Amino acid sequence: MQIDEFSKKQGEILKFAYSDSENLICDGAVRSGKTVVMTLAFALWAMSKFDRTNFAICGKTVSNAERNILRPFEQIEGLPFTLKYKVSTRMLTIKCGKKQNYFYFFGGKDESSYALIQGITLAGVLFDEVALMPQSFVDQAIARTLSFKNAKIWFNCNPEGPNHWFYKDWLTNPKKPKTHIHFLMRDNPILGDEEINRAETLYTGVFYERYILGRWVAAEGIVFPEFAGNPEKYMISADKLPKKFNWVKAGYDLGGNKSAYALSAFAQGADGKIYGIRSKKIQAVDLRPQDVDNKAKEFITGVEKDFNVYVEKCFIDDSYYTIINSLNDWRYMFNNAACIKNNMPLADRPLLLSKLMASGKFFLVKGECDDLADELSNAVFDKKSDKAIILDDGSMQIDTLDSMWYALADDWLYLNRAVMI
Ligand SMILES: Nc1ncnc2c1ncn2[C@@H]1O[C@H](COP(=O)(O)OP(=O)(O)OP(=O)(O)O)[C@@H](O)[C@H]1O
Ligand SMILES: [Mg+2]
Incomplete structure (x- = not known):
């Protein structure tokens, strides 16, 4: 230099x-x-x-x-x-x-x-x-x-x-x-x-204020204001998806007392952009233990059939070992998300996603990702934290968002490079 x-x-x-x-x-x-x-x-x-x-x-x-x-x-x-x-x-x-x-x-x-x-x-x-x-x-x-x-x-x-x-x-x-x-x-x-x-x-x-204007401002309110204000801008109809994908991966967030089960399937197009092709939230009260892997299989085979793709992996929330251990690992596709979670610290998630959105590299398939679009619109920052992280105190559901992070975590480092300046 x-x-x-x-x-x-x-x-x-x-x-x-x-x-x-x-x-x-x-x-x-x-x-x-x-x-x-x-x-x-x-x-x-x-x-x-x-x-x-x-x-x-x-x-x-x-x-x-x-x-x-x-x-x-x-x-x-x-x-x-x-x-x-x-x-x-x-x-x-x-x-x-x-x-x-x-x-x-x-x-x-x-x-x-x-x-x-x-x-x-x-x-x-x-x-x-x-x-x-x-x-x-x-x-x-x-x-x-x-x-x-x-x-x-x-x-x-x-x-x-x-x-x-x-x-x-x-x-x-x-x-x-x-x-x-x-x-x-x-x-x-x-x-x-x-x-x-x-x-x-x-x-x-908030990221503009901090990283461009260099101001020490609090991360408060809506996390993705541009998305919340105009979700349509980030929607794409299924027939406009790229013909080829570099990968298709799923994420599965397991629910508990207050939280729901959620699945998301994401793909990277040959154009380098990230597409949420389907997401689904299932309330825990509707599930029996034996349904946990069946729901994932149903979701994954559905995505494969409807979009004519192959889902490589499904990354599962690691908080519930008993459930993960009892999963029937069909096609050896359920990966414990614990192994990739370190790739994506909580504090890096909102920033990376907002950069992907701002650079025109993030889309959801219209009509397939309603739960996820809702959560993206409603997510708020945890104002008690000095980091820019999403509020997760049970007051609002963020399970579909979590399933999205798991689906993306495997490629987190690549995604960071894609929006580096
Ligand atoms: N005077 C200079 N001459 C040549 N290159 C420079 C000069 N100042 C900065 N650069 C280059 O600009 C780039 C950014 O600089 P630097 O990494 O120092 O910024 P920074 O403020 O520390 O950024 P960040 O906050 O992102 O860490 C680097 O590649 C650096 O080598
Ligand atoms: Mg520096």
Whole structure:
């Protein structure tokens, strides 16, 4: 990667390195050029002021830090350093002339990072995407710098809700002095109008405010306002479906006292778009144990016959082992959704789906997905959570939505790439 110029805001990051200020917070829009220049300034500062000293570079997880910080940093052309990363110790040694310093990689969400960071003294810490880390981890890492007189703490993140611990404890806390730089996409010198416009159309509602305008706003009210306001826009008649699909998969959410059973079948067309081809909700009171797999079979064979497709897998909610264990695994198609659930954290679901919708990659077959369309229109954010997650307190049914997440989870990483900017 070639860095030929810095934007004014990026220049302020470099100035911080040589100022007396001890704490830097860069927050704001996605892709606005925070991480890459912060990493560079952090390394330049460390190498000019210290020798044989320890520093920490923290991401949401160690792999995130390696991917978001280390890889891009290694690719910057013309760095005045030599870099050597040892995977086993997760330590980057940076050398410049006779000087060398050690940069340990930690993950705020990795259990092992807690123990490791406790035993180390640090002259500086860079927290990339700090809003995705637990406060306890961040506090511990900062505590490791207290014995260094000229230590500096570097934070960057995208905004979350205004009740988020980082917003309250750092960003708006007058007792914590800091240099605060707010970034928008225009502050990234390599983004042109076209890229910025594309990004702007991908984000809607609360996500637009947070990730484009860079504001710390609460996720409240309807989750998919564009869908709720005009569901017809996302409907397609069965005869307009692509002739070929890359895959067809189903999801099955098992019900309980308050919740219903729900099935959804989704397909990815050869055009890369995602189609909900059928969904169905069945109230638990209407079912006997032996009906649980029969209903799924009926649903799947129905989808196969009516749409002339082959359903590869049906991912089942993992909360009810006794039911899953007693399923007659016909065609070996019932997969425990537990194995793929980690792909799709609750907090990522609304954002990904709203991006798919906004980019014209999400459709439901008209007349086949009424329960799902209802739930998509009515889903609201859990305003008690500081994450943008869907309310799930039993006050409204979200079972068909859950069956949709299970149907999509297997391809979650691919779907994320499809709407990346
Ligand atoms: N001055 C620059 N010169 C060249 N490339 C740059 C410059 N600033 C940013 N970039 C590139 O722009 C892209 C986005 O930058 P970066 O990852 O730093 O943004 P970010 O604000 O951290 O985004 P996010 O909030 O999504 O993590 C990266 O590919 C980065 O290398
Ligand atoms: Mg970043």
